[in-house]
Structure formats: structure tokens, C-alpha cells
Amino acid sequence: MLELKAISVAFPSAGGAEAGIQAVRDASLTVQRGEVFGIVGSSGAGKSTLLRCINLLERPRSGQVLLGGTDLTLLPPRELRLERQRIGMIFQHFNLMHTRTVWDNAAFALKVAGRSRAEIRRRVPEILALVGLSDKAKAYPDQLSGGQKQRVGIARALANHPDLLLCDEPTSALDLETSASILGLLKEINQKLGLTIVIISHEMAVIKAVCDRVAVMDNGRIVEQGAVYDIFARPGHPFTRELVERTFNLDLPERHLNAINGTLLKILFLGDKAETPVLFEAAWRHGVAVNILHGKIEYIGDRAIGLLVVSLTGAAAQVGEAVAFIRANTERVEVLHG
């Protein structure tokens, strides 16, 4: 439904010289109808710029933005505005109009689209109910909490029945609990309305919570893209690996690394294997002692990714056999020590 082809964006440098900052380099991606597509990267990676290219708030220097087969970059202003009316957008800092009530903010996109008064009066309560703010219609944005403001943003973005929802770091200004409820709402909207969502974030946790597929950006380039599960399970690019590692957060305390007896392994399990007792069998068959020092099992969708740090102690030969057994029965084994 949405296809970005070889998008490049350059900002003029501060000095105004020819060589500006290359914010996005040759980025291409395809978003399927009905999916939640994530773009992840550290700040300054160009993900926000790439997102803004989708509705042309940012004009790419080169490349095409194909939405339902139409190249938006070729449209005259009037037609571009019509296309934009079918693309909702929510923002990190909500960007609500301070001098208007929740109702008026939610009605904005409808007014832009030239809906009749009667239609607006029917649609606004409906959309406020969807985001759970029916009782706040007369409040002003500055009287609301961050989470409520983002809900107003979502209501505004969805009011005109868009085909696509763009989310620019929608939870980065919110606390953890509120973030989770906003992400839950986005997921619910995606499933209930079948709305296609593109979401950018610097947090893998956000991607994991809502996305079906993800593109990883580093230094203006898309370095990797694929199903979220695959990216987590087998990150290819060093930058992606680092992101995933950080999400798992399996750092051992110093004292373990300094005073290890035996062999220290980091084991990655995927899918069904994450749910079979491989370690128990290794200990039992090869007569080694297995001690789990750290570990985590993440479920992405309903598929598991397990990461464990264990130490094996016993006779060298038996430990060697046990390691080989574990290696044969899991996705990846990394020997950290011994």
C-alpha cells in the first residue's frame, strides 16, 4: 500500500555551503495494508525525517513516495492536501491547539476535509469514545495529562477515517505505564479497524510491543528490515545486534566475570526450542552441573526468544560434550569464558 523508493533527504548545512547534512540516504521500504510497520534507530539516524517524507512534510531530494500506486511527490499542492487528508499523524509532543477544546481538536481533520456540521457532530463523540475521552470533550489540552493529550492526538488523526496512520515517537514523552496504554490503544486500533500504521521509535521495546515488521536505521540508511521476530532472533547488522542486546539487557555483575569456575555460555533459543528442557538433558546425559546466572524469555507475538547465561562445571571432556549437545539443540551458543 505504501512504498518508499530510494528516498534521499539532505539538509543545507549551517554554513549554507553545498555539502549539507545527508539525513536520509537511499532508503526504500514497503508497508503492507493492515500491518504495523516500525522504523527504529538512535536519535539523529534520520527516522523522523523519513517518516515526514511519507506525507511530504519533508520533501526528499530524490526518490518516490508511492501511496496506493500514486507518487505523492508528483502531485500539485491541492491534490497533495487531499491525499494528506487520508493520512493521519500523531506526534511526540502531541501538537494540539492550546486555544481549542478537546472536541475542537478532534474535529480539526474533519473540518479540513470539509465535512458537514452534522457529520462532525456525529463523528466526534464516536472517536472520543474510541480513545476513552468522552468525558473530556469540553476540556482544554493544557488541563490534560500527557497520555490524555496523546489520546486526543489519536482521535484527531483517526477522525477522518484515514488509510494510514503515521506515528512520530508517540510515546517518547510519556512515562512507562502511559506508554504501554497508548501502544495498547494503537494495537487495538490496528486490529479493530485494520488501519495501517507506521511508527518510529528509538526503543526496541516499542517495536516489540506493536510492530509486525521493522526497518532499522543507522546514520541515514536502512541497514536491515524484516519481521520483528526475525530481527530480534537473528539480527544481521552490528547496529541491530547492539539494539537487541540492549533490549535483552543481559549484563552480568563484575564478580561473576572475574570469579568464574567452569564454562560460561550465552545460549539463544528460538521458537519451540525455547520451550524444551535442553539444559536439563545436557546435565543429565553428560553429568555436568548447570547453573543459570541470567536469562530472559521474550514472546513476540506468540513465539518465544530465550536468552540464557549459564555456567557448566564438571570434567573437561564432559563439559565439551555438553556444550556440543546444547549447540546442536539451540539456535546459537556463544562461549563467554572457558
Place this chain on the structure above:
Amino acid sequence: MADLPGLLPDLLNAFKETFLMLGVSTGFAVAFGVPLGFFLFITQRRLFWENRAANLIGNFLINLIRSVPFVILLVLLLPLTQLLLKTTIGPQAASVPLSVAAIAFYARLVQGSLCEVDPGVIEAAQAFGAPPFMIIRGVLFREALPGLLRGLTVTIISLVGYSAMAGIVGGGGIGDLAIRFGYYRYQTGVMVVTVIALVILVQVIQVLGDYLARRADIKAK
């Protein structure tokens, strides 16, 4: 002390002249200063009508008017006043240079208020496909309204000050009364009375302006 009851008709007349000058120049400030301020803002930003040349010209004109001391502007614009009104004396005639100064002054303040509008809100409006006119009226104007009203208050109060110089072209008004009677005729009593009148006038304008701005500024509630 001077004959204060005898001064009353003069004072009333001076008030009438001051209000005439303030009314005309404020009217022009709103009618032309607001569009000019929007024009400056819109041509300077990467919004929809960025135009460096137009922006430079607008800025230059405003700076030009603002850099001329009002007393001198009053004299410089005499030919224009003559052309427009067929006369160069009286409060109507003084309203011409006052209006010119007011437009330039207020346009600058309008531009400043518009710069205060959260760029994210403007961007959101663009993202939803709002046409330029709707962004100007529905977003920029609405969001900047408290600032526009505060700027207008500042403008009117400055005009009260400027209008005191209108005596040079026989414009009259309270300030002129103070100068003619209080200064040239050494009637300190008249000076005191007119100054008190001016203080009250300015206070009333400020309080009224603050009230309107606060009403428009929902955030402060």
C-alpha cells in the same frame, strides 16, 4: 492654580481629539498591521509562501518607518497628509502619520506573536492537509490571539504617547493640552490634571487589554 473648572471644556475637547486619533490609527493598525505581520511571518518561514525578496522588502519598510522618530515622521508625511485630506492641520491630519507609525509598530508585534505559535501545531495542520488560508485563520490567528491582543494594548499605549506630539500639526489631544497650557503657559495645575488624565487613560487601556488577552488565552485559566 489655574482656573480648573474653566479648563473642563478644553479637557473634554482634548479627550475627544485624542480618542479620534487613537481610534483612527488603531483601526488602521489592525486593518493593515495584522495582514502585514502575517505577511512577514509567512514569507520568512518554510511554510507555504516563503519568499525572501518579499520578506526583505517588508522588513526594510517597517524598519524604515520605525527608525524615524515620530516627531520627524509627522513632518515628513505632511505631503501625504495633504494629498489624502487636502489639509495638514487638525486631529484628522495627525491621524495619518499616527496610522503609518501604528501599522509598522503593530505589524512587528504581530510577527512576534506568530513566531511564538508552536511550530508543531502548524505542522500538524499541514499534515492533515489544511489549506494555507485555513492554517492562517484557524490555527495561526487562533493560537496567536492572546499575543495579538497584548501587542495591540502596547500599540495603543504607545499611540497615546505619540499623539502628544500631534500638537505640532495642530492635532490637539490631551498631550498637546498639557504642553500648551502646562508648559508654554506655566500652568502647572493643567499639567498635573492632564497627566493624571493620561495615567488613567493608559491604566484603563492596559486593564482592558489584559482582560481581553486573558479571556482569549485559555491556557492561563
